[in-house]
Amino acid sequence: MTLKPVSVRPLTSLDGEPWSRLRQALWPDQPADAHLVEIEEMLGGQGAVGYGYGAFDPEGELVAFAEVSIRAYANGCTSTPVPFLEGIFVEERSRRTGVAGQLLAQIESDLRNRGFVELCSDAEMHNTSSHLAHRQWGFVETERVIYFRKPLGT
Template sequence: MPCDLVSVRLLTPPDFEPWSALRHSLWSDQSAEAHLAEIEDLQRRQAGTCYGAFRAEVLIAFAEISIRPYANGCTSTPVPFLEGIFVEEDNRRMGIARLLLAQIEADLRAKGYVELCSDAEMHNISSHRAHQHWGFIETERVIYFRKPLGRDPRSRTNACNA
């Protein structure tokens, strides 16, 4: 189906359930119900701007933008950040993500922003390719580390003297 039959607009409360289902498809580590609760919280706190692509009034894709105080590789602050973008599998490779991004970019330019940033996990090569296809430029690669701070058996002593 051609992309010209797709409309893009901001997501509103009637879109929350289908949006949560699409979010679950992208981020399957939590249930659609948990995503719905997160969406409601995001909207209540006005913690971002979320766009949807619709075909015949059915949500087929979404993109979420937040404003971060800083993002690695950026030249401006604060910076709009593409937190997530997803197109249903049957609607991929039709320019729908590009259509979403075109609307987002126009809205951000109108608000005075000069760049849009994003990230992708290092192993997600298809996301890297998609970002390059959409005109993003890779700025740096980072590996995050985590060290759990369980109860230290030496906690009765001063760490500096240990």
């Protein structure tokens, strides 16, 4: 792996459009305009407390992002409240170059400075590439859960 030179910083409202574009690539089932609304809510402190971080290439283009929320509780965690990695995405051309690791290093540093002792995350059962990535980033699997739903007819 060749480390890609990027700069990492918290995202701001000035990053809304490129951030929204990368969110759309990660979460395509959500309408594009809904991503912008969620970004505005996150930056405005509405709803769940959340933070966005971006990795920028030498030309200043956003090539990756990660979002962290502060949850009251997360399965497998030992502290509360707990920071939770809600999503992380690296553009195809920047993958396998250490960009995600650089994003996480900055996030972890900021969280430690705020007094947090752990960072939690999740991945869908079938997403084995995400499982591998999490292990490479230093995450340890804590449990597996399958959720069920039963409609309550009238």
